[in-house]
Amino acid sequence: MAQKARKDRAKSNSAALNNLHTGSLIVNALFLLLHFIFRSRSLVLWAILSLPSFICQFILERTGRPSYDGNTKALKSSGEDLSAPGLTDFMFDVIWVTWGATILVALFGNWAWFLWAVVPAYGAYKAFGMMGAAKQMAQMGANPNAAAAPPGNRKQRRAA
Numbered sequence: 001m002a003q004k005a006r007k008d009r010a011k012s013n014s015a016a017l018n019n020l021h022t023g024s025l026i027v028n029a030l031f032l033l034l035h036f037i038f039r040s041r042s043l044v045l046w047a048i049l050s051l052p053s054f055i056c057q058f059i060l061e062r063t064g065r066p067s068y069d070g071n072t073k074a075l076k077s078s079g080e081d082l083s084a085p086g087l088t089d090f091m092f093d094v095i096w097v098t099w100g101a102t103i104l105v106a107l108f109g110n111w112a113w114f115l116w117a118v119v120p121a122y123g124a125y126k127a128f129g130m131m132g133a134a135k136q137m138a139q140m141g142a143n144p145n146a147a148a149a150p151p152g153n154r155k156q157r158r159a160a
Helices: 002-038 043-064 087-108 110-142 154-159
Strands: 075-077
Touching: 002 043, 002 075, 002 087, 043 087, 043 110, 087 110
Parallel strands: none
Antiparallel strands: none
C-alpha cells in the first residue's frame, strides 16, 4: 500500500513539474517574442524580477522530481509532496504572480511590473503575523500563572 502511495505522489509530482516548466516556457517565450517585436519591454527588469521565479522552479524541481534506479527503472524516491502547504505553496504563489506580471508586461508595458510588488508585501504580511504569534507565545512563557489552573480540587474551583 505504501508503494502505491509513493507511485501516486511520483506521478502527480512529475505532472505538476512538467506543467510548471511548460507554463514557464510559454510565458517567458511570449514575453521575449513581444520584446523583440515592440522593443518597449525591459529585459533587465524581466531578468531581475523573474529570477525569484526561476529559483523557486529550480528548488521545486530538485525536491519534487521523483528519481528512478538507472538499471531497473524502479522508483528510488518519490520526491517531496508538491501539494503540501507552507513554503512549497508560497513558492508556487511566487511563480504564478511572476507569470501574471510577465504576461501583463508583455501585453501592456513595463508599468505592469508593479504587480510583482504583491510578492514581498504578502511575505511581509505573513512575517508580521508570525511575529505576533511569537510575541504571544513569549508573553505566555513570561507569565506562567496565565496558563496554570487555580489551586485546589475541582469541587473548590466550581464553588469559586
